[in-house]
Amino acid sequence: MSEKRALGRVHECGITIAAWSTCLMALAAVTALGFRGIEAWARPIFDARIEELRRVAREFPSGGVVAAVPLSDGVVVRQDFDAFQDGLCGLRLRVVTWQKTPDPYTCAWSLMRHADDQSTPEIVRCGTFSADVARDWEAITLLFEPVSDSAAVRYTFRIKAGSAEGANLVGVPLYASPGGQRNGARVVRRPHPGKAASGHPQVIPSDAVLALQSLYDEPGW
Amino acid sequence: MSDTNVMYPTRFRDAIVQVLRSPVFQFVFATAAATIIFFARAPSAYMTPVLFAEDWDWTTMVVTRGFWDTALHARQDYCIVGNIALVWLAIQLADVVWGDIFCAPQCLAVISYAFFGVVASLPVLLLRRQLRPAYCWAAWLLACSMPLGIHSLPAWSGFEILGRGVNVGYAFLVVAFVLVWYRNTEVQSWRSAALVDAGLLVCCATNPICIPLLSATVWPSLWRWLRHGASLGETVRNTTFISLCVLVIGCVAINGVPSATRPHHAEQPVSVSFDGFVEMAFARGLVYPLVWPWYRQLSTGITLLATAGLCVVLAVWTLPRQRPLIAAGVGAVLLVSVVLAMCRGELATCLGGYRNTFPDRYFYAQNLVMTLTLVAWASGIAERAVRLRWLSWLPLGGLVVIAVISIHFEPPWRISDSQFLMLDDGGLRVAARRCLREKVFVDGHGTRDPDGPFVEILVPGFRAGPIRLRRQSVERAMLAHPRHSLLATIRNHAH
Numbered sequence: 001m002s003e004k005r006a007l008g009r010v011h012e013c014g015i016t017i018a019a020w021s022t023c024l025m026a027l028a029a030v031t032a033l034g035f036r037g038i039e040a041w042a043r044p045i046f047d048a049r050i051e052e053l054r055r056v057a058r059e060f061p062s063g064g065v066v067a068a069v070p071l072s073d074g075v076v077v078r079q080d081f082d083a084f085q086d087g088l089c090g091l092r093l094r095v096v097t098w099q100k101t102p103d104p105y106t107c108a109w110s111l112m113r114h115a116d117d118q119s120t121p122e123i124v125r126c127g128t129f130s131a132d133v134a135r136d137w138e139a140i141t142l143l144f145e146p147v148s149d150s151a152a153v154r155y156t157f158r159i160k161a162g163s164a165e166g167a168n169l170v171g172v173p174l175y176a177s178p179g180g181q182r183n184g185a186r187v188v189r190r191p192h193p194g195k196a197a198s199g200h201p202q203v204i205p206s207d208a209v210l211a212l213q214s215l216y217d218e219p220g221w
Numbered sequence: 222m223s224d225t226n227v228m229y230p231t232r233f234r235d236a237i238v239q240v241l242r243s244p245v246f247q248f249v250f251a252t253a254a255a256t257i258i259f260f261a262r263a264p265s266a267y268m269t270p271v272l273f274a275e276d277w278d279w280t281t282m283v284v285t286r287g288f289w290d291t292a293l294h295a296r297q298d299y300c301i302v303g304n305i306a307l308v309w310l311a312i313q314l315a316d317v318v319w320g321d322i323f324c325a326p327q328c329l330a331v332i333s334y335a336f337f338g339v340v341a342s343l344p345v346l347l348l349r350r351q352l353r354p355a356y357c358w359a360a361w362l363l364a365c366s367m368p369l370g371i372h373s374l375p376a377w378s379g380f381e382i383l384g385r386g387v388n389v390g391y392a393f394l395v396v397a398f399v400l401v402w403y404r405n406t407e408v409q410s411w412r413s414a415a416l417v418d419a420g421l422l423v424c425c426a427t428n429p430i431c432i433p434l435l436s437a438t439v440w441p442s443l444w445r446w447l448r449h450g451a452s453l454g455e456t457v458r459n460t461t462f463i464s465l466c467v468l469v470i471g472c473v474a475i476n477g478v479p480s481a482t483r484p485h486h487a488e489q490p491v492s493v494s495f496d497g498f499v500e501m502a503f504a505r506g507l508v509y510p511l512v513w514p515w516y517r518q519l520s521t522g523i524t525l526l527a528t529a530g531l532c533v534v535l536a537v538w539t540l541p542r543q544r545p546l547i548a549a550g551v552g553a554v555l556l557v558s559v560v561l562a563m564c565r566g567e568l569a570t571c572l573g574g575y576r577n578t579f580p581d582r583y584f585y586a587q588n589l590v591m592t593l594t595l596v597a598w599a600s601g602i603a604e605r606a607v608r609l610r611w612l613s614w615l616p617l618g619g620l621v622v623i624a625v626i627s628i629h630f631e632p633p634w635r636i637s638d639s640q641f642l643m644l645d646d647g648g649l650r651v652a653a654r655r656c657l658r659e660k661v662f663v664d665g666h667g668t669r670d671p672d673g674p675f676v677e678i679l680v681p682g683f684r685a686g687p688i689r690l691r692r693q694s695v696e697r698a699m700l701a702h703p704r705h706s707l708l709a710t711i712r713n714h715a716h
Contacts, residue, residue, distance in 0.1 A: 015236045023246060028253075029249060042264040054646065
């Protein structure tokens with residue numbers, strides 16, 4: 001009788017173990033499926049963003065970052081560049097936000113064309129952007145009416161920062177000049193010491209360059 | 222015990238039903254579901270895997286100095302046993318199980334999602350007798366949907382919490398809170414007390430703010446002594462009390478006497494204004510789980526009013542037996558807030574006068590503790606209104622509505638598009654291959670040694686410091702990784 005009972009218990013234990021194994025395996029399978037499903041759903045979104053980051057990394061300066069200039073209180077940053085074809089229709093500028101959401105203040109930008117006769121460059125395009133659209137280490141795109149005859153013309157890109165009420169600023173990273181570039185970014189008006197002291201870098205080398213990319217009105221950019 | 226008293230399943234279907242009803246299986250199910258939810262909320266840790274912040278340095282330390290040395294001495298100010306356990310587990314999973322040490326960031330991401338899943342699911346396992354099952358699941362749902370700052374885009378800071386090892390320490394406060402609650406209401410024998418106390422010891426050896434929470438574990442002994450007239454000798458001889466004493470001695474032995482110094486930051490602590498403290502402690506810590514959709518509309522006055530209202534409601538409309546718990550929940554949140562104001566005053570600047578919720582990692586645990594407190598309160602209200610059939614479901618409905626609002630305002634499908642991405646683009650693997658070829662071998666201290674057991678890998682443009690990995694692991698990973706896909710990685714990187 002007791003042997004039967006013992007056998008019965010072994011049988012019941014076996015059933016219990018089998019039930020647990022079945023449930024846990026089913027749960028593991030469903031979890032793995034769910035995980036893979038989420039991955040499959042998120043992958044295209046991430047791939048697009050990764051490709052964008054790669055493109056920015058390819059096209060922007062590849063040297064190390066030497067400083068980042070906080071844009072506030074009328075700071076002016078300018079840099080010369082040569083347009084290499086007609087149809088200049090936009091600029092992409094890499095920005096930093098020190099991992100914060102910038103305050104919604106406005107920065108003005110302008111594009112100035114250098115004439116051949118060395119006279120004062122004239123403003124051909126201008127606009128503004130709100131600092132709070134910036135994402136840390138990503139690029140902001142400034143689009144404008146295409147300049148039809150931009151090929152082989154030297155331009156100056158200029159940003160003038162507005163006043164930020166808070167301490168959360170947008171800034172522009174400066175990169176080591178690749179191979180002694182002639183036209184380094186010029187910070188015309190330096191950051192206010194009070195602002196610069198709030199955790200942002202202050203050393204601004206004279207030959208560093210902005211991460212600036214010119215866009216042209218043609219398919220493919 | 223006679224066999225007739227033990228119920229064994231005789232049919233497979235009955236056995237399955239028993240398993241599905243078992244608290245352990247429900248806990249495992251809740252953990253698995255929460256893991257998937259957390260992955261959906263912050264996929265960047267897995268999709269663009271990099272060793273984030275201190276995870277990078279801790280990986281080097283675990284590899285070169287071992288688990289215990291890193292867990293006890295990686296930081297000067299306190300131990301980080303829990304964080305290092307996750308990093309160690311990720312390294313073992315990647316290296317030993319997977320055979321590719323460079324998968325460690327992905328393994329760490331999965332382990333971290335699972336850890337947060339465990340934290341969210343603890344009430345399902347441990348608080349079944351304290352809360353009705355529906356309320357345990359409500360606590361789980363609220364923990365899974367706890368907002369992490371999506372409304373202050375692009376500073377959503379969930380990406381630095383979920384899927385990372387560096388910021389899991391904060392969640393140990395929630396674990397400690399649940400364990401203390403369970404200990405005070407359930408634990409009777411020294412065996413279960415020792416088990417729970419071992420968990421509490423890990424919490425204290427990870428997040429030092431858990432240490433003051435231990436004082437709440439004296440409550441049952443104190444209650445027996447004061448209310449039921451138990452003698453002092455009887456109280457001291459109680460096995461759960463003895464286990465508690467061993468726990469306290471263990472905590473002091475591991476952590477030492479808590480110090481107010483800030484070795485992590487050389488500068489003086491930033492003083493916090495009254496408005497800043499109200500924002501940090503009451504708005505961000507205490508009432509945030511209820512008011513977060515309107516967080517930017519808050520001010521000092523409104524926050525104080527909301528806090529006072531909440532405290533009155535919690536104190537008046539609650540079951541008497543739940544008052545100590547609610548007091549402990551609110552007290553724990555305020556305690557953390559005071560410590561933050563003293564040691565991390567700069568957080569008030571980050572919050573910027575109800576503009577941002579970043580950095581959410583500092584407030585996540587308090588919000589979860591407060592959520593649990595609210596769930597307990599709601600459960601008590603439902604218990605009171607049990608005779609009013611439909612009204613008794615109202616508190617549960619309220620909790621579910623809060624969770625639904627959270628999911629509506631912070632849906633995963635929007636989050637995945639808004640995350641801060643870091644990309645090494647296979648750079649670590651490429652740099653490791655180069656270091657292996659150039660024989661950049663070092664000993665445990667980082668000194669160059671041709672026979673050194675570690676490879677020192679510096680990834681240009683990614684992190685300032687190098688990472689040191691076991692030479693054997695790197696070689697195994699290179700062998701395991703097919704050459705054609707490595708070439709693809711190199712090609713991508715070169716582009």
